[in-house]
Amino acid sequence: xxxxxxxxxxxxxxxxxxxxxxxxxxxxxxxxxxxxxxxxxxxxxxxxxxxxxxxxxxxxxxxxxxxxxxxxxxxxxxxxxxxxxxxxxxxxxxxxxxxxxxxxxxxxxxxxxxx
Amino acid sequence: xxxxxxxxxxxxxxxxxxxxxxxxxxxxxxxxxxxxxxxxxxxxxxxxxxxxxxxxxxxxxxxxxxxxxxxxxxxxxxxxxxxxxxxxxxxxxxxxxxxxxxxxxxxxx
Numbered sequence: 001x002x003x004x005x006x007x008x009x010x011x012x013x014x015x016x017x018x019x020x021x022x023x024x025x026x027x028x029x030x031x032x033x034x035x036x037x038x039x040x041x042x043x044x045x046x047x048x049x050x051x052x053x054x055x056x057x058x059x060x061x062x063x064x065x066x067x068x069x070x071x072x073x074x075x076x077x078x079x080x081x082x083x084x085x086x087x088x089x090x091x092x093x094x095x096x097x098x099x100x101x102x103x104x105x106x107x108x109x110x111x112x113x114x115x
Numbered sequence: 116x117x118x119x120x121x122x123x124x125x126x127x128x129x130x131x132x133x134x135x136x137x138x139x140x141x142x143x144x145x146x147x148x149x150x151x152x153x154x155x156x157x158x159x160x161x162x163x164x165x166x167x168x169x170x171x172x173x174x175x176x177x178x179x180x181x182x183x184x185x186x187x188x189x190x191x192x193x194x195x196x197x198x199x200x201x202x203x204x205x206x207x208x209x210x211x212x213x214x215x216x217x218x219x220x221x222x223x224x
Binding site: 040041042043044045056090102103104105106107108109 | 148150155156157158159160163200202204206210211212214216217
């Protein structure tokens with residue numbers, strides 16, 4: 001069974017559309033994240049939720065809205081897609097807390113291409 | 116500001132040893148992580164150091180010097196499957212991870 005699963009794996013869409021990426025983890029972790037990895041391979045944190053509560057909200061456009069219906073799910077909705085949103089989006093989870101407890105388990109990634 | 120530096124790309128030969136360096140500057144420090152990422156795949160956890168010294172785990176070892184803001188990942192007996200990007204990430208005082216851009220390691224036969 002996949003520990004962190006995200007769908008879809010590939011997403012090709014037109015500028016201006018709205019799309020969602022879903023993420024689920026079956027590890028019993030308390031904390032979930034969304035990361036963006038651009039063409040230069042930097043991993044940038046976007047959001048972090050702990051037990052359904054938002055704890056990190058980096059400077060991302062408010063076109064990006066995360067939703068966590070329960071601690072096993074963290075979905076990402078993107079409105080009015082722009083060319084610069086093209087990237088690979090990774091969902092991740094961790095046990096939470098500080099230090100070594102914060103080993104991240106990543107999903108396989110969702111490659112978004114905006115045309 | 117907070118920053119992680121690591122080489123963009125390295126090349127090594129199958130069976131050899133390679134050392135990937137990482138320097139970091141963070142506001143506070145709560146540990147240094149190394150992740151491996153094969154092309155088109157998710158990053159996977161390799162190692163965590165919070166105290167100075169060398170941690171050995173099979174063919175992979177990771178070293179930390181907090182006074183120098185420096186870490187390295189040492190890969191021994193290189194195999195073709197070790198071709199991947201290696202990401203260094205430091206955890207700051209707020210337990211947030213600051214990521215490097217990764218070092219792409221190319222293994223040649």
